[in-house]
Amino acid sequence: MSFALPRFLASQMFGQKTIRPLSAAAICGIAFIKDTLIAIDTPRGHLLQIDPVSDNTKIINPHQTREFMDITGLSIWQDTLWVTRGNSVYLCNLNSLGLEHFVTLPYEADGVAVWESAIYVTCQRLGKILVFEKDTRREITSFNAPGVGIENLAVDEETLWVCDNLEQTVYVIDRGTGEIIFSVLTPFESPTGIAIHQDGEQEQKNIYIAYASDETYIRDNPNADPSYEVARRDRTFIHPLHYHYDPEKRCALSNGYLIEMSYAEEISPLDEVYLQDLEWRIALPSNTDRQKVRSVEPIGLPFTEELIDGQSVAVFKFETLTPGERHLFGWKALLEVRGVKYRITPPDVENIPNPPAEFHERYLVDDDELAMDTAIVRHAANEAVGRETNLLRKMYSIRNYVYDELSYGIKPYIDTPDVVLERGVGSCGEYVGVLLALCRLNGIPCRTVGRYKCPPHPDQKGVPLQPDYNHVWLEFYVPGYGWLPMESNTDDTDSRGPYPTRFFMGLCWYHIEIGKGITFETLTSNGKRLTKEDVAIGDLAINHIRFTILEELPPL
Template sequence: MVTSIKPLFAKNITSIDSNEEDAIFVVDPELGALGKIDVRTGFFQGVVNFRSFNEFKGAGAIFMRPDGIINYSNFNRIYAIGIENGMVYEVMDTITINEAKDVVGLYWKEGRYYVADSSGILFILDGDRPIRSVDVGNRINDITLHGDRLFILSDISRAIYIYSLDGTHLASLTTPHEGACGIASVKTSDIERSGIYIYYNQKSWDVFDDASAKPDVDNSPNIKLNRNISDGFIEKLDYKIIGLGMAGNFGLSDGYEVEFSYAEMLKPVHDILERIKGVKMCVRLSIPVETRRQKVKSVKIIGDVPGVIRRDESGNEIAEFDFRGVELDKERRYFGYCAVIELYGIRFKLNAPDSGYPEEIKTRFLKKELRYDMDRQELRRIAEDLISAIPRKERGNVVKIAKTVREYVYSRLAYRYNNTYTSPVETLRSGEGTCGKYMELLIGLMRLCGVACRPVGDFKVPEYKLRYARVNSVCVPDYDHAWVEFYVPAVGWVPMESSSDNLPERHERFFGALSWIYIENSRTEKMCEICRPDSWEKVGNDLMYSDFFVPDIQIKILREASLH
């Protein structure tokens, strides 16, 4: 279970660490202060260097050694100091790492330093002599040692990479929230084993009265917005690593139990009852589905139209509402479902899988579909070029191919909302699109490159609306969402976000990974449809779903979910 700690005087933290039970030490490079926080209560216990207050100005990383020595970094230098009665004194010579630019993570064990540079390089030093470097591949914010494993934090990738002390990548986790910048292994007095704690620094805003400004013409108060506020908090990370044999593993991380309500109401339009009078129809809705990262605890029908939970012709669970026996004498009929689900973060670590697909997977998820423009020569030529650019020995590696296709699409498209339909080739030519357009282009190219894949959706919890009160708060999604899953032999379906953040360095963040905020519905490729009874066959082309119904969606965060 996770519980947020919002300590005083911890707004601009770059690194955290612990060498005392129930305590976390935080370094604030703006104040130049080393603070101490009680993990049990969240209380700020004071500044440790209160007589040498500027010592930690510009500090990037901190490590509290068991022998009382404190290491901290500034650019590419590592200092070793002691603190007594608030006064700092030097205990060892400064170490300079010429190969590093900006040290953001430190650990020391049995004479060896483990030093993380912000660029993504992990340096291993024997004393002050570099003996090995490991390219983690993404920008780093902080590191810690948990048990005998290095936990390397990268906020831009929303990831924690777990490494052995010899530099071998063992597993990965997804951080629950944006803004992770500090990580520490902390022993608390109420639990036998140490736990992982993460410090998050998220941008916020505040309102103030600018007394020096002249009043507006309507004599309104001189209210101004300060957008440079930081919202700092610490949470314990709950996680579990699940092995997949020789194929690799995946990590589950912190999540929440949520109540997801989806309802549709017949539109209050004067001619709507006449248009559907006498039509024998049902409405089918996709519902939350059980996955490795999403656990469905219950689904119940709501509203005043008879409905059942059933499986459709492809084996997908859906909610079906039968309008044949409903007297449509009023326009405000509504129907839907309420589901209680547990959502977790997930991140896969996969070992060079090949494309030896089962026949059923090839038949269903490598097939050509017109909506993905797979018959268009332009797309087929791009797929051929992408495959030919991959080294020959890696052309059977579906993970490598999926990454290559995704990087191509991300480099060609910018995320921009518009509601004009474009085919995948037209989307590529325009250079912009929403998640659904990214998804269609990705699926078309991936299938042409031999990667079995399928569309997924439907919603994301807008976490920014929950910043100040996650549990027991209610929110409405900003929009529906679509992403992609690709099939990896010996593993199964692996998720990846469809749309980019328009920042090249973030392209890795949700490849083979998702955060807890994604709500996955059944894989029908249809979210809702007006159908003939007991089928997905449309009643008529003139009966468009959006013309007749208006949706309402609510998400309530019930509690923090536990993986144990």
Template sequence: MSVRWMPASLKRSEAMAVVMILIRISFVILSFIFSPAVFAIPGGVLSSFSTPGDWPTGLAWDGRYLWCADAREGMIYALDREDGSVQEVFPSPASSPQGLAWGRGRLYIADGTTGTIYIFDVKTKRTERWYKLLGPSPRGLAWDNGGLWLVDDRRDVIYKLNPEDGTLIDYFKAPAGDAWGICFDGKYLWVSDRITDEIYMISTDGVVILSFKAPGPFATGLAWDGNFLWVNDFQDDVVYRMKRNDDEKYAVTDWRETIIEFTHRVQNLGPGRLEDVKVYIATPPDRLENQELLEIDFTPQPDSFTIDRWGQRVAICSFPEVNPGEQISAGYRAKARIGNLRYYLFPDKVGTLQDIPEEIVNKYLVNGSKYRIDNPSIKGVARKIIGSEKNPYWIARRIHKYVIENVRYEAAGGWDAAPVILKRGTGSCSESVFLFIALCRAAGLPARFEAGSLIRGDLTSIDYDNHRWAEVYLPKYGWVPFDPSIGGGHSPAGVARAVGRTDVIGGPHPGLFVTTHGGGDSEYLGWNYNSYATYTFREKCNVRAERWFLWDVPKR
């Protein structure tokens, strides 16, 4: 920072003091510009304050105060949401108050020890009614006009109860293994989980739509004040105010730099000779939301580069002949920055099918030999899955749910067409993707595939398997990843993690590298991804082809 404008009479110490003041001012300005409140994504913390007790559990909003339960003291506090100051305090009728909900001018209190709901009048400080619950471990409570939502963390179930007597209206499986807090924002439920440390937005029939990290290690109580989510954290003894939604469509975290080497090798085991060998290599994109290609060196240098009908750049390496007992290799060494991508998909923000650009429709609703979208079974199943649904998000989610529940993962070799996968009920990652894309296109929803490599275990590792997944075009969001090959048996949260996120594509992993985008058959890669080799031969030839990625990720 220049200080040449200072008067010459200033001493060195005075000059340094001025410099330090300017640095501090600059730091304050930068801190404001880059603060979470300015760039807050869904789940961003806007403010916080300490809880009055050290065992905070339930949280509720009555339109004026935040009501906070403390399980150790057995007390209920009314808090000013601006600064957390205690406006009122009284003993809870429950010996171990857990969930709180506000409805019809009364405070509903769940007792985690006795499994009882108390209906409490905060004005008269009297318990008006109480009733025993079905579940053994009541935690969070949330009011919904005409219903009371309850979380049972031992059964991993969310119940909807008649608030008058606790009789059951509905129930479904909780998002993950240890649900705790719950609130209702007028349309969706929000549920915190102690083990995953995530807060989930779910539909009122139990479908997990999105999630974000909880602000602390043990989120016990949730409340909705009409604008923001409020979260009690049992371990931090803090109440957090969080953003529910934002204009940001996605976030990328955990950026890391990596070296990736790709090799495609062709061996001629004889006795004949291979001729006119060509290796077509999918060139990784220069930039994606969560990937930046810093440099790439091919070995050998490609004879040419071209672009296929789907916009995929392809390097072509030619070898005139490969004699018996010889082998050739082609590939690259790439340096890249990769991160974990997470979309925040709000169904109400997704546009209509009519909002999809014409060029996307014309390109990604066409048929293909692996799709067979004109097949009666594909068309019939698509109609059955979709029903009367018009929202592109829910169309994609219904198809995704159908494929993961009806296609068991099995890599049996070969890539059969979608109608065969539908009939057989098993398939590899590519075959599940073919079926998913076929059903999406039959339903009028543009879809394509994306492919590449992921880190298999250790940061320095070899990936022989590679992976292909799908992308769906959601208007007002763009291309969003869906992995339909995760198979059945997952929790609701596990299913949702395969939608709009890259950190679990192909299974949980610390890194993913995208090489290929395609909508169908490529004039260079065929239905392959990463690479493809062609050749002719004289006499009989036994050919072995292999390809792999070598990952080298420096430790942080």
């Protein structure tokens, strides 16, 4: 008996479902022939023919797998297959699959795309997209690669689509000039292939992305004691990329998810306390360009909602909190979250107005132990930007300077920026502190955002997920454009760069924005705000955070 979806129902999911071809280890290049997907399983040399509806998979080069091993890029134009392997580009007839040499690069060729007589080839070592003419096999022009990772390609009549495995990004580029039109973040890490599917019936273009990486899992090994051990396995699949570009806001939204998030505090003090007229404030999720709050409801105890600097906060009130008293309270929110990437360039901010006057007292001062008056922090602020005056270039230079000077490390508490710079190691909160200090000393208004990231497992729908740590990042203000996001430490992926810019003016769907520019959680007793010296929240209660991914949102 078959339990597969009827074909007419499954076909309605075309462009929505994840494609998981059987036996594949690491898919890189992909391309469409009408409604059939062609993919290369790079380590095995399998050229796969995949039905996107049923995942039915066929190896179409059973006698030539050795010749197709280590191929990374793949493109199809009419009846010709184009591939990259090593330093070279090859072509062959789809019926015979006998590879013919086309051109050799000085370094490894990564991706390839073909439109009529133009052959586009990416090379990470050169940092270029090279363009060759088919008949003469000569290079006719080149463009700067948009990202820093290994890039693969697809092309249509006017546009190059470039996916970058380190940037976790798809760049949409004018194929004539090489100019970036906009870019979108992919919902998964390590995109390794990209293809365009033209839906003839609906006259729309669907973009598919291949992903290849590995994952950890618990393996049951009967020959070991204990029998359970941590192991790694290949993970590869193909997923549609949804996107919506708003040229007026200069931002592109990508795949989104409906998420239920719960945050609750359990009163469980290390030392019993007695507090009168206690007000316990917990920030609520924000409504933004990429995040919409569908609903919020209390957990355990009721709360009232108030606004602090435009941000929603839940207020829980206790007449007294006595020794031995126990409570569980918090909120549960239903959120729509999407990836967002802003496309603003340095020339766009050359003649911008000054920030609003009220920003000087809120976002350009030392209001959170930023050590902005210390010599080491002031020296770092000057060293980071040099003589640069453009706001975006200053911001980019500050980020790279901090990434050069710091390495990531988890700590139980947050030191001030002067201590962190001297030590050279910092947590995400310490990265934020250093970035805030250097930006504010250079006249760039900044504020903190964040608190938690949903575990990035969108295929685990309906399963309660718990983050390992809290997390913070920041936003910087650009007059005329508003507040733009920037990750704290996540893009600090190498010792001396170049660093990805995926989260420079961008956030992935799993970032949950809570309490922009305000303290996430505060206590007030008898009208006086309590400090950590009075009573630390971590000593008074245990927090419980849970995420449940309910569904992937339909395209905008």
